[in-house]
Amino acid sequence: MYLSPAARRLLGVAPEADVTKQHIHAVLCSGNNGFSASPDSDDSLTEPGPEGRPIFGAIMSHHLQDGRIGGFSYQLHPGAQKSDFQPGPMQQQPNGQTDVAGANKAPGRSAHAGILQQIEISQVFSALAEPVIVYDPAGTPVMANPAAIHMMGFDPTGMPWRNFIQKKVLLYPNNRAVPFDQLPCSRALAGEKVRDEKFIRTDAQGRERTYEFNAVPLRHQGRITGAVTVVRDETERSRLMDQLETERTALQAIIHSAPEAIIVVDEECRIVMTNPAAKEFYQQTPTDRIPGAMGPGYNDSSPPYDPVDLPLARSVFQGEMIVDHELAVDLPEGKCRHVLVNTAPIRNPRGNITGAVGVFHDITQRKQERLELEKARTELEKRVAERTAELTRTVETLREEIEHRKKIEARLQDSQEKLRHFSHRMLHTLEADRQKIARELHDSLGASLAAIKFSLEEKLSQMPPDPPDHIMSLESIVSYLMTTIKETKRISANLRPTILDDLGLLATITWFCREFEYFYPHIRVEQQIRIQEENIDEPLKIVIYRILQEAMNNAATHANPENIRLVLEKNGGRIKLAVSDDGKGFDPDARLRASVPISGYGIQGMQERASVCGGDFEIHSRPEKGTRVTVSLPRPPDQTC
Template identity: 25%
Template sequence: MAKQRKRPSDKRKLSATEQQLRAANQQLEASNQQLRASEGKLNAMLRSIGDHISMIDRDLNIIWANEATKKMFGDDIVGKKCYEVYHKRKEPCEPYPCLTLKAFQDENVHEHDTEVMGKDGKIIYFHRIANVALRDTEGKSTAVIEISRDITKRKRTEEMLQAANQQLRASEQQLKAANQQLQASEQQLKATNEQLRASEQQLKASNQQLQASEQQLRATNQQLRANEQKLLDDQAQLKSLASELTLAEESERHRIATELHATISQSLVVSKLQLDTLRASVPSRDIAGTLEEVCNSLDQTIQETKSLTFNLSSPILYELGFEAAVSEWLTERIQKKHHIATEFEDDGQPKPLDDDVRVLLFRDVRELLINVVKHANANKVKVSVRKVGSEIHVRVEDDGWGFDPAEIRVAAVKKGGFGLFSIRERLEQLGGHLEIESAPGHGTKATLIAPLKKEKINDGVKNER
């Protein structure tokens, strides 16, 4: 049977289809170029970040590392085991599973402080965050990203703080010993007076001894006053240093979060919108399916970048204010993530805050809520914010186990922990204080009190300073 000739209408359809395919390929190439440009921007950003960033697969092999990581551990670390490069071990880290494997298992964000060794053999302290970075087509995690920040200076500062605290305790013991010495001197004076009454010669000798003792007492008192003043000066310096460290850390976290949102997140969103548009116009199901997978991957990356940005620093705190940031964190991080019922209450009054007060107060509220999740076993937590005179009062209350505040203070001193002590010290440095109401079995109420931004009056008009 002779072959049928193609009709002109069929040729025109084939020609139109070919033109559509060529147009789709051109759009796909343009999208790929944009993706490569975004990838270049992402790589440039990762290279410019001072933090140490690497990706690790399920076999604990390093599959990618930024320039800061290679500079510290060597240019040849890709392909090697992470425990060999960072910890100079032959076996995986203990306790097992390590932070990276936990991220693969539960796909949650994990962070801790760890000790590593650089290529020059020096010990370095890192604060490390691990989170799932890559997934296969079935949604199974294939790589974990680790972001490590060098906290060696902070560790050294903490060691200096501990040494200073030990010196303070030693000075207190010296003060106690000096007081005991004073009591002994008083007893000696009484004995001397009895000897004075017994003999005139002994009286003269005792008077000389008394004068010498008085001089010694004056010298001791002067030394005690000098030691006391030094203790007060050291304490003020330690509080100021701790506050500056906290503000510096929050400032850096906010800077990194802002850069992530303004560059990487925006580029990823634009790329996804363009790919969605392209996918809708492509007639081929295979190409459309591939583009859909790329879009899903981009969407996952956008969500992870957004989560990372919020973990670093809440943009709501700087854009909408303290109350809005606390309300959002309470809902998103406590209720949705940990399934604890929450309630937020605001008296609606304006509560202007200085920048450092707003940042540190938000950090303290966040630490109290994290303590509720970790230790309280609570079913509900409530945060209330109100203006009282020239102060802001922020109360965090839960219906959990509760505790004896006196026992917590003693335990913190024995174990060398910070916790509520750090919150109390930061508030006092700002001119505020912390109030704790709790008892075993009756929940906990923690009230943060801090000064509002002062106001001044110019030409009869009240302005915020």
């Protein structure tokens, strides 16, 4: 059984030792390809797959001599059976290759063994996944396996060296062409061994690919008889490695630029990576100590930690993922910093923990701010409590004051109500006195004066046609009596016009306006009556008349107007009286201060009469702009009216 040097190294077989089925069994039985190889089976290598089909890309693992587990892929082709060959000699062909003769040549036993070995090597050569090319001393390819032909895009076997070199263009990784004498096969033919060197070549499809070359010279009796090159397509691996390097560089950039301290540990919790933020935070370069145990680590409400209880150690040894775990870390110079720790285990593809990563966020300032905020909140709560107590006392005082004011307001309202009743009684008494005086003047004094007038007129009628001079004095006396009687009637009408009781308010207003124009012939009075007599309540009639009388007399006495306009109308549920003139106007505030309260005259008298009945009184006047008096009385009137 033949093994290449690389296979011997993989299986741990010494170069001079014979290969046994136990070595192959150790490999085949440790994989996951479903083989059932047995050391006692003679055909363990003759049935690689169902019905003798080849197996490609099978994955195996193997315990290496240093204790590690190695993984590799392999291809397995069906080997030749002993019955497939008839013994025959190996003949040397003119081109130096060996040939296997037929069954009729009856070789010896050693020739038969050599034939089998040549066939097995040929089959192994063809089954190799990596491209392999064998060169003669002149550099002409004499053998190329299928993988090499696929890689080249043509079969180079027997191709002249110069033609082959023109087709086989290799570039360095920097895209510079490889000189002839530096080609792997040239260097191998010169006696140099080429190990794992990368070159770039364009394949048959025009794609640029990366290959790893190995080349060794072939020697016979100390002289070089050729060379062999083994090529491995590293394009995908290089791309993945470049991608991995790019991602690693990006990850390192992220870690190094992160504002939080980041520490990575291995499976024994030894620190393998830190970023600048971690070094700045710990004020030193963390080495082998467990992060969080750099100085006593402790929680605010618990005793110091056992190192194995620290977050990173728990992630490494127990596989825990720690989120927002608060620690207090003592730093050099006695400084204590509070950190918020987040850790997670790092696992390989098989799920085994190979380390852990921890992110340490310094919350010292935030914690101090929180403590200060709590202190400020406590102080604020204290001040709020004090202020609340003060406000409570103030509210209580205000409540007492409000109660006191309510009592005062109640007494004031009672006083105002009593005042209204008193005003009403006074006005009612005043009107009754006026009515009585007017009646006395009209019925008693007026009647007596009339009797005296009639008696004097009778005496004068009995006198001769030419009476003496002393008789003329009686005529003057009669004239004075007539004037006195008229004045008595006017005074009686002003005190209480009998027409108000006999004909009503509207007739009284018409009579008053006619009498007003008689006494003030230079003033024109305009009446606008828009209400019926039955719509005016009896208690309101004397109030409306007295306000009208006062407003027009004040205008005639003080304003010297040319026109007075009187409006009496129904306005919703109220009766509205408006008296306006175009006189010289006045200052209402000054006149109000000069008025005599509840006298029947003046602005305050009109306001008192309206207020007694629950009405509203307004007066608008400006110098040289006239005056307007407005009264609005409710229907029905207030009970005190």
